[in-house]
Amino acid sequence: MKSIIHVLYCIYQLVIAAPLAILATILTSFFTVVGAAIGSTDFWGYWPSHLWARFILAILFIPVKVKGRENVDKNTSYVFLANHQGSFDIFLIYGYLNRDFKWMMKMGIKKMPFVGAACAAAHHIFVDNSSPKKTAETIDLARKTLQKGTSMAVFPEGRRSFNGKMGPFKKGAFILADELQLPVVPMTIDGAFDILPRTKGLNFIKWHRLVLTMHQPIPPTGQGTEDIKVTMQKTREAINTALPKKYQD
Numbered sequence: 655m656k657s658i659i660h661v662l663y664c665i666y667q668l669v670i671a672a673p674l675a676i677l678a679t680i681l682t683s684f685f686t687v688v689g690a691a692i693g694s695t696d697f698w699g700y701w702p703s704h705l706w707a708r709f710i711l712a713i714l715f716i717p718v719k720v721k722g723r724e725n726v727d728k729n730t731s732y733v734f735l736a737n738h739q740g741s742f743d744i745f746l747i748y749g750y751l752n753r754d755f756k757w758m759m760k761m762g763i764k765k766m767p768f769v770g771a772a773c774a775a776a777h778h779i780f781v782d783n784s785s786p787k788k789t790a791e792t793i794d795l796a797r798k799t800l801q802k803g804t805s806m807a808v809f810p811e812g813r814r815s816f817n818g819k820m821g822p823f824k825k826g827a828f829i830l831a832d833e834l835q836l837p838v839v840p841m842t843i844d845g846a847f848d849i850l851p852r853t854k855g856l857n858f859i860k861w862h863r864l865v866l867t868m869h870q871p872i873p874p875t876g877q878g879t880e881d882i883k884v885t886m887q888k889t890r891e892a893i894n895t896a897l898p899k900k901y902q903d
Contacts, residue, residue, distance in 0.1 A: 699776030707749030
């Protein structure tokens with residue numbers, strides 16, 4: 655019976671969900687680019703994508719559970735840091751973080767049709783590691799963004815997991831949080847790897863629940879290299895606690 659349901663779900667993905675998702679992505683990108691050009695970047699850079707993410711998860715019948723929302727103050731700027739299990743992490747955070755924020759994302763996304771233009775119009779930050787100068791410019795732009803009271807969402811691993819477990823963390827987001835003395839919010843994503851693992855070739859989506867756990871913010875207690883190391887370790891430990899045992903460090 656389960657195999658029949660899975661086959662029907664795969665057919666549904668091809669015939670109905672995929673065309674709807676493509677259309678929704680094109681429309682979302684259009685409204686983001688045009689809206690940001692003539693109106694508020696904060697509004698048009700957030701709401702179309704927020705609704706788009708929820709729509710994608712809804713048409714795929716993916717259930718979502720959010721834990722720990724009470725740990726976060728809606729009037730405080732944070733650096734949100736999450737493990738990167740898979741592509742569906744984007745939909746989960748966009749759709750259910752429920753606050754305006756800017757992504758810190760790979761430069762390669764800028765080249766994606768429609769999506770890249772929308773992200774640029776929304777003033778998300780593309781990480782350019784092509785040279786030390788470009789890296790410094792990226793960090794400076796992120797610094798200016800955070801100084802305006804905006805929150806930021808970052809995958810400190812820098813790339814999706816190959817096995818569902820966390821990879822090494824990069825320091826960039828932690829350096830920014832330390833420099834601006836902003837609290838870090840560890841977030842655990844569970845389920846994205848089960849829905850669509852990182853493999854080569856075309857894969858069908860598997861039905862699985864997504865869980866987003868927002869942990870207690872880690873406030874700055876000092877400043878400097880040692881404090882950055884401590885915050886990185888605390889963030890990793892917090893994220894790890896809400897992962898299933900098979901994906902824990």
